[in-house]
Amino acid sequence: MPVPHRKLQPGKLVIASHNEGKVREIRALLAPYGIEPVSAASLGIPEPDETGTTFFANAELKARFSADLSGLVALADDSGLCVDALGGDPGVYTANWAETPEGxxxxxxAMRKVEEALAAKGPEAGRDAHFVCVLSLCWPDGHVESFEGRAEGTLTWPPRGTIGFGYDPMFVPLGREQSFAELDPAEKQAISHRADAFKKLVAAVL
Incomplete structure (x- = not known):
């Protein structure tokens, strides 16, 4: 017998991310529901080591970490770009591909690394890719609910647009001609992997 979802009550909620782009998107998605989002960074909560090997593991790890330290319900996002021709890379290591020697x-x-890895595969390598987002909610008592969303698309080069963040400038969502970084933020939010995961979260807990 499936365990019923726990409803999220209005009030403060920690967004367990130091990525301002993610925080902005999640805050906008939460706005209609009486939730008061505060970022982990604003509470002085550090970023934990992401030791998981799946999006679910890392999202839950980050949510538990912020819930434990804040005593509030915490929402964490783990997301990444998965390129078919690269066997799903960079995947859960999406942020690692952006790391510089300076830390x-x-x-x-990161985008150049993806493009160079595709070029090394030769002209026959396809450019299909998808973004994955897992949103995990963790309550202070350790209860966790997680939801996965996807956005299908293809990769373009050179990168286009300045509105988005991460790999957005090289990702063209299915059915569109503009990259995620060229779309109006409201339009991107309507079709993004994060929005897909958020719809499932809303249906279950709000």
Whole structure:
């Protein structure tokens, strides 16, 4: 017998991310539901080591970490770009591909790595890709609910647009001609992997 979903009550909720782009998108998605989002960074909560090997494991790890330290319900996102011709890479290691020797993240570097890896496969390599997002909610008592969303598309080069973040400038969603970084934020939110996961979260807990 399936366990019933736990309903999320209005009030404060920690967004367990230091990525301002993600925080902005999640805050906009939560706005209609009486939730008061606060970022982990604003509470001084550090980023935990992402030791999971799946999007679900990392999202739940981050949500538990922020819920434990804040005593509030926490929402974490783990998401990434999966390229078919690269066997699903960069996948859960999406952010790692952006790491620089100085310890910062350079998304232009990450996009170049993806393009170079595709070029090494030869002209016959396909450019199909998808974004995955897992949203995990964790309550202070350890109860967790997780939801997965996807956005299908293809990769373009050179990158186009300045509105998005991460790999958005090289990802063209299915049925569109503009990259995620060229779309109006409201339009991107309507079709993104994060929006897909959020619809499932809303249906279950809000």
């Amino acid at each position: 910062t993240r350079d998304w232009n570097l």
